[in-house]
Amino acid sequence: MRRESKERKEVLILNELFSGVIVLLNGEGNYGNTEIYKGKKTIRALKLKVTKERSGGDRWCRVFIEDRGFIDKLTGHISFSEYDLDRMEFTGDRRSFDIKK
Numbered sequence: 862m863r864r865e866s867k868e869r870k871e872v873l874i875l876n877e878l879f880s881g882v883i884v885l886l887n888g889e890g891n892y893g894n895t896e897i898y899k900g901k902k903t904i905r906a907l908k909l910k911v912t913k914e915r916s917g918g919d920r921w922c923r924v925f926i927e928d929r930g931f932i933d934k935l936t937g938h939i940s941f942s943e944y945d946l947d948r949m950e951f952t953g954d955r956r957s958f959d960i961k962k
Contacts, residue, residue, distance in 0.1 A: 881926060881927025881929055882897060882939070882941075882960060883897070883902070883907070883924065883926055883927070884898065884924075884925045884926075884927075884941055884960060885897075885898050885911070885914065885922055885923070885924060886923045886924075886925060886956075887914045887915075887921065887922040888920065889919050889921070893921070895958050897960060898910065898924075904946065904949075907924065908946050911924060911946060925943050925956060926942055926944050926951075927939055927940075927941055928941060928942050928955070933957035935957075936957050938958055939957060939958065940955055940957050942954070943956070
């Protein structure tokens with residue numbers, strides 16, 4: 862019961878903070894792909910997915926959260942901010958991805 866309420870609290874926090882699209886940027890070496898995260902919106906589930914993506918040690922994965930109301934003026938694409946799951950804060954790195962919702 863206690864674990865369930867903790868997870869529920871996480872969901873409420875994530876729904877408030879991350880009501881937009883979550884994008885995973887993952888790859889190996891200098892090459893990466895974007896993927897829309899469609900899993901459960903909890904820190905635990907997101908960390909599990911990121912850990913799975915990084916599985917081999919050579920691979921990397923970064924989490925980007927949609928900036929509500931921000932559009933890249935140059936490309937017209939949606940703007941995203943990187944979120945560090947270990948420190949539980951935004952890193953300040955901003956990217957724009959051509960994501961179809």
